[in-house]
Amino acid sequence: MNEPIVIVGAGLGGIRLAENLRNGGYEGELVLIGEEPHAPYDRPPLSKAVLTGDHTTTDLKRPEYYTDSRIDLRTGTRVTAVDPASHTVTVDHDGVVDQVSYGTLVLATGLVARRFPGADDVRGVHVIRTIDDALALRADAATATKAAVVGAGFIGCEVAASLRALDIPVTVVEPAQTPLAVAVGATIGEMITRLHREADVDLRTGTGVDELAVADGAVTGIVLSDGTTIDADLVVVGIGGYPDLGYLDGSGIPMAPRESGGGIACNGVGLAVDDVYALGDAANWTDVHGDHNRVEHWNHVVDQAAIVAAQLLGHPIAHQAVPYFWSDQYGLKIQMLGAPHSDDDVHVVDDDGRRFLAYYSRDGILTGVVGAGRVGKLMKTRPHLLTPTPIAALLDA
Numbered sequence: 001m002n003e004p005i006v007i008v009g010a011g012l013g014g015i016r017l018a019e020n021l022r023n024g025g026y027e028g029e030l031v032l033i034g035e036e037p038h039a040p041y042d043r044p045p046l047s048k049a050v051l052t053g054d055h056t057t058t059d060l061k062r063p064e065y066y067t068d069s070r071i072d073l074r075t076g077t078r079v080t081a082v083d084p085a086s087h088t089v090t091v092d093h094d095g096v097v098d099q100v101s102y103g104t105l106v107l108a109t110g111l112v113a114r115r116f117p118g119a120d121d122v123r124g125v126h127v128i129r130t131i132d133d134a135l136a137l138r139a140d141a142a143t144a145t146k147a148a149v150v151g152a153g154f155i156g157c158e159v160a161a162s163l164r165a166l167d168i169p170v171t172v173v174e175p176a177q178t179p180l181a182v183a184v185g186a187t188i189g190e191m192i193t194r195l196h197r198e199a200d201v202d203l204r205t206g207t208g209v210d211e212l213a214v215a216d217g218a219v220t221g222i223v224l225s226d227g228t229t230i231d232a233d234l235v236v237v238g239i240g241g242y243p244d245l246g247y248l249d250g251s252g253i254p255m256a257p258r259e260s261g262g263g264i265a266c267n268g269v270g271l272a273v274d275d276v277y278a279l280g281d282a283a284n285w286t287d288v289h290g291d292h293n294r295v296e297h298w299n300h301v302v303d304q305a306a307i308v309a310a311q312l313l314g315h316p317i318a319h320q321a322v323p324y325f326w327s328d329q330y331g332l333k334i335q336m337l338g339a340p341h342s343d344d345d346v347h348v349v350d351d352d353g354r355r356f357l358a359y360y361s362r363d364g365i366l367t368g369v370v371g372a373g374r375v376g377k378l379m380k381t382r383p384h385l386l387t388p389t390p391i392a393a394l395l396d397a
C-alpha cells in the first residue's frame, strides 16, 4: 500500500479501520479526519440508551488511544474535495482551508439524516444521526407532552419505543401498510408491529405526512395526507439518510446507480479507484454475485473495515461473514441473520405473541433467520447460512 493512509470520516468505519491497521502492524502515518467536533463514537445507543438514560457520550475509544496508537485524529475538519490525480484532499477546519496528501485514501463518511422540508428552524422537530441530535432530542423529550414519529423504519421504531419508555404518548406515521416490511417482509413486520400496539403506540400506516403544524416557531402537530392533524409538541423525523458525497464532485470517483442504493461504487473489497477505498454506510460494494449493494448496519461496517485493512496490509481475507443486524425495541432484541428478500417464503417456527423466531427461504434454500427475544436460538442457526441449507431439513429438525 502507498503511505500515508488518510481516512475520511471519523465514525465507526474510520476508527475500526485505523485500529485494524495498527493491530495488523501498520507503522506508517495514519490520519483520521472527521467533520464532527467529537472523537469517533457509537451510533446505535443514540436511539436507545442515550434517549432513555443519562449518557452524554458513546465514545468508541479512550481519549489517550489516539496518541498511544499514533493516530492523527483531526476533528472538526471537513473534507471538501478529493483529487485522485494529485493524491490530495482539501480540508476545511473552521474556515482554514488546507491540502492533505495521501498515499492511500479511505472514505468512510456515512450518511446524513433526511430532513422534513422546511422544518430546519422549527423548534421541537428532530432527526437522529449524531450524538448532538440525540442530546437535543432528549432535552426536548424531557418536557414533551405528546410525540409524533414520522417513519416506522428501524430508527423510527426504536425512537418510538424509547419515548414510550419515558411515558410520552407517541403516534407513529408510516406510508407503507406494514412497518419494516421492506426490511423483514410483511409477516415479520406485522409481528414487530404487535410490540408497538402492545405499548399503546398510535400507529397510523398507509398515510404520509403532508406538513407540520407550527405556531410561534414551534411545532404543534403533523398534518397527515388523509387530512387528519395529530397534535405533537415533539416530532422525530425518521425517514432515512443518504450519503452526502458532494465533496467527491469532479473527482472521477464513481457513484453506484441509485437503483442499487447509490453511494461510492467499489469492487468486492472496497476499492473505488487506484489508491482510493470506501467502506461503511456511504460505500456500495459488489457482492459475491457481482451485484452492487449498499448496507447501513453496524456489523457490516465492522466487517468491511476488517476486509479493507487486510487488503492494505497485504494479506487479503474473503468476505465470508453472514450478514447480521439487530434492533432493540420494547426490551426485546430483534435480530436478523442472512440477506433474505422481502418476498422470500417465511416460516414462523416459534411465536409466543411477543418473542418469535422465523426462517426465510427461497427456492427451498434457507436465506435468513429473524428473531425477537430469541438470541441464543437465532445465533445457533448461523452455520446453516454459511452453506446452502434446504429449509426442509431445518423444519423437520
Ligand SMILES: Cc1cc2nc3c(=O)[nH]c(=O)nc-3n(C[C@H](O)[C@H](O)[C@H](O)COP(=O)(O)OP(=O)(O)OC[C@H]3O[C@@H](n4cnc5c(N)ncnc54)[C@H](O)[C@@H]3O)c2cc1C
Pocket (backbone or CB within 6 Å): 008, 009, 010, 011, 012, 013, 014, 033, 034, 035, 036, 042, 043, 044, 045, 046, 047, 077, 078, 079, 080, 108, 109, 110, 111, 128, 129, 130, 155, 247, 279, 280, 281, 282, 296, 297, 298, 299, 301, 324, 325, 326, 327, 328
Ligand atoms: C440512531 C442510530 C441507531 C442505529 N442503530 C443500529 C442498530 O441498532 N443496529 C445496527 O446494525 N446498526 C445501527 N445503526 C447503524 C450504524 O450505526 C451505522 O451503520 C454505522 O454508524 C455506519 O458507520 P460509518 O463509519 O459508515 O458512518 P458513520 O458512523 O456515520 O461515520 C461517518 C462520519 O464521517 C463524517 N463525515 C461525513 N462527511 C465528511 C467529510 N466530507 N469530511 C469529514 N468527515 C465527514 C461524519 O460526520 C461522521 O462522523 C444505527 C444508526 C443510527 C444513526
